[in-house]
Amino acid sequence: MLKGSTQLVAIVGTPIAQVKSPENFNAWFEREQQDLAMIAMDVRAPDLGHCIALMRGWNNLRGCVVTVPYKQAFAAQIDGLSARSAALRAVNVVRREPDGRLVGDMVDGFGFLNAARQHRFRAAGRQALVVGAGGVGGAIAHALCEAGIARLALMDTDAARQDSLAALLAQAFPAVELLRGCASLADFDLVVNATPVGMGGTGELPLPRELLDSLRSDALAADVVTSPPVTPFLELARARGCRIQTGAEMARAQLEFLGGFIGVMPPVDPAAVLAAELPAG
Amino acid sequence: MLKGSTQLVAIVGTPIAQVKSPENFNAWFEREQQDLAMIAMDVRAPDLGHCIALMRGWNNLRGCVVTVPYKQAFAAQIDGLSARSAALRAVNVVRREPDGRLVGDMVDGFGFLNAARQHRFRAAGRQALVVGAGGVGGAIAHALCEAGIARLALMDTDAARQDSLAALLAQAFPAVELLRGCASLADFDLVVNATPVGMGGTGELPLPRELLDSLRSDALAADVVTSPPVTPFLELARARGCRIQTGAEMARAQLEFLGGFIGVMPPVDPAAVLAAELPAG
Incomplete structure (x- = not known):
């Protein structure tokens, strides 16, 4: 049950009704008894700049997952990017730092x-x-x-x-x-x-x-x-x-990377995924 | 459980953790089996303008309750006011029309x-x-x-x-x-x-x-x-x-006025409240 104290994670795109991330995240938050919730935000393209600007000043927002068609627009407007999201010029996850800075990564x-x-x-x-x-x-x-x-x-x-x-x-x-x-x-x-x-x-x-x-x-x-x-x-x-x-x-397999990056799930190191891919030694 | 299809109502203020409206609204939505949820938004004052601008383009937002210290700032920036909120230069509830216009009333x-x-x-x-x-x-x-x-x-x-x-x-x-x-x-x-x-x-x-x-x-x-x-x-x-x-x-007694104005609960006529106050005849 959402309360006044609940910290939020958003998923931003348009259309949005079809996304499964809120159910995946919210089931996890409920199981772990965290006062956290994921909300889906269907934002019109002309107002995306206001959405990103608001997120810097949205004190109880921990971050967001970014979906179609905004992965490139977020990458162009937020305050910091991982090397891979800078190279791809796209993000699918954004963390709000305590000072309001927005930093992004691409973990698809x-x-x-x-x-x-x-x-x-x-x-x-x-x-x-x-x-x-x-x-x-x-x-x-x-x-x-x-x-x-x-x-x-x-x-x-x-x-x-x-x-x-x-x-x-x-x-x-x-x-x-x-x-x-x-x-x-x-x-x-x-x-x-x-x-x-x-x-x-x-x-x-x-x-x-x-x-x-x-x-x-x-x-x-x-x-x-x-x-x-x-x-x-x-x-x-x-x-x-x-x-x-x-x-x-x-979508389910990247839950831990999204939540880990935002800081609402235990941290995971993407490098460990790559290490598991490579032949031993 | 929040899903991708969930329509949202916000309560906006700072601080926000102490507000009881989300519990009151969400209990009602749950009892009525509505795919609706109220979220609390703690927004920094310098970013309130972005918040209001975003709301016009936030397709799955039905409206918001406005609390301290933003009742006057919302009244000054939204697109339409009831006569009483215009007189008081303050709103405590805002409805988002299907075209994105924001209209407000004061039902405290x-x-x-x-x-x-x-x-x-x-x-x-x-x-x-x-x-x-x-x-x-x-x-x-x-x-x-x-x-x-x-x-x-x-x-x-x-x-x-x-x-x-x-x-x-x-x-x-x-x-x-x-x-x-x-x-x-x-x-x-x-x-x-x-x-x-x-x-x-x-x-x-x-x-x-x-x-x-x-x-x-x-x-x-x-x-x-x-x-x-x-x-x-x-x-x-x-x-x-x-x-x-x-x-x-x-707070509980005004739930029906807030939800009725936003359109997520049955409509109520504030005039009926006044009629009940006045002596018969």
């Missing part, structure tokens, strides 16, 4: 890696395709590179966005072989949909059907879309015999 | 009257003293005048504030005999503390002890302070045999 990629490890996928030495070079696609691609992927293909209908992410990753990770687009999925151990395609029961696929016919049955197929829980892409992959990873799994 | 006085009626106090023809001419004191004084009080004394350590409220009421209610200050409590059927004095267990009294010695044992003594539940002023009045009315009683 760590949630993704932790969820994928549950499906026996480890990045080191493998080959992957990430479809969608926006905020979450960039974060997943960046984390795969940090975790030692050997070869990474990027694909986005916005060519400029695809090329800009590829250039950024090429500079930061010279050891990774980067491809722009692909003609077949036959080489990939992992194929990720990081676009909104398939959301809301449209039945759409994020890749052409003929390309999907080359998806290997021993690959992991992953989606960031949370509704429906199993997207048309994941249904097709499952029918081919692939392991599948849902958007909800990724 | 109706909560007060409804609570006082539970203690067999009716304003018509009686004599009252209101100590404190700020937002809540002004609202209580205004409502007492609307309900037909015969004689009303105002008292505030800030003489300008006391005189300005007296002038405003004199113009709006020429039939009420208005006094500035008083030398004895012997005439008063009702004495209200509408200052923060006594809050937080300081043990302080809102009036000099020698004046309180003239409090009649058949008077109603009321306080707006909610913590401690029974203030030193109310303890003293109780010891003299007076009926007492706590700040929590007033």
Whole structure:
């Protein structure tokens, strides 16, 4: 039960009704008997600047999770960024310091890696395709590179966005072989949909059907879309015999990184996630 | 449990941890199985303008309750005011219209009257003293005048504030005999503390002890302070045999006016409260 003394964490985006983070966070706060609550804030784009400015002066706000379409706008306006969120020019989590400064990080990629490890996928030495070079696609691609992927293909209908992410990753990770687009999925151990395609029961696929016919049955197929829980892409992959990873799994797996960064859950070190990915010794 | 789809009502002030409205509202929402929640927002004064601007663009915010020290600042910045809140230059409740416009009202006085009626106090023809001419004191004084009080004394350590409220009421209610200050409590059927004095267990009294010695044992003594539940002023009045009315009683009694105005509870007509105060026929 929310009280006058309750400290708040927000999740900010538009639309917002579909997000699952409030249920995940609030179940955790309740279980731990913390006087904390996550609220969902649906903010109109023209007023986002007021929202960010207010957060500096909102004394009982501990921080926020940032979702579509504001990951880039928050990164451009807050007061401090982690190295990876500065490189990606996007944040998905913001902590309010006691003096009101807002600092951000991008942990979508760590949630993704932790969820994928549950499906026996480890990045080191493998080959992957990430479809969608926006905020979450960039974060997943960046984390795969940090975790030692050997070869990474990027694909986005916005060519400029695809090329800009590829250039950024090429500079930061010279050891990774980067491809722009692909003609077949036959080489990939992992194929990720990081676009909104398939959301809301449209039945759409994020890749052409003929390309999907080359998806290997021993690959992991992953989606960031949370509704429906199993997207048309994941249904097709499952029918081919692939392991599948849902958007909800990724959302749950990054809970500890979001809460740890904001300071409302025990601290976690993203570097430990990467260490778990790499071969021992 | 808060979800992504939950519609929000805020209570805005600083400090905020002591307010009881979130518990009152949230218990009601839970009982009625509404996907609604009240959150408390502790906002720093320099950022209040951002808060108000954000509220216009906060799609899942239904409105807010306004508490100390922002009742006047909200009234000066929102987009529409009821006649009484325009006269008092203060609001304690704001509704967000579907187009984002913010409109306000001041219902502290109706909560007060409804609570006082539970203690067999009716304003018509009686004599009252209101100590404190700020937002809540002004609202209580205004409502007492609307309900037909015969004689009303105002008292505030800030003489300008006391005189300005007296002038405003004199113009709006020429039939009420208005006094500035008083030398004895012997005439008063009702004495209200509408200052923060006594809050937080300081043990302080809102009036000099020698004046309180003239409090009649058949008077109603009321306080707006909610913590401690029974203030030193109310303890003293109780010891003299007076009926007492706590700040929590007033807060509970105005719940329906706040929720009705915002549109998250059944609508109520403040005029009906006044009608109940006046003698029949």
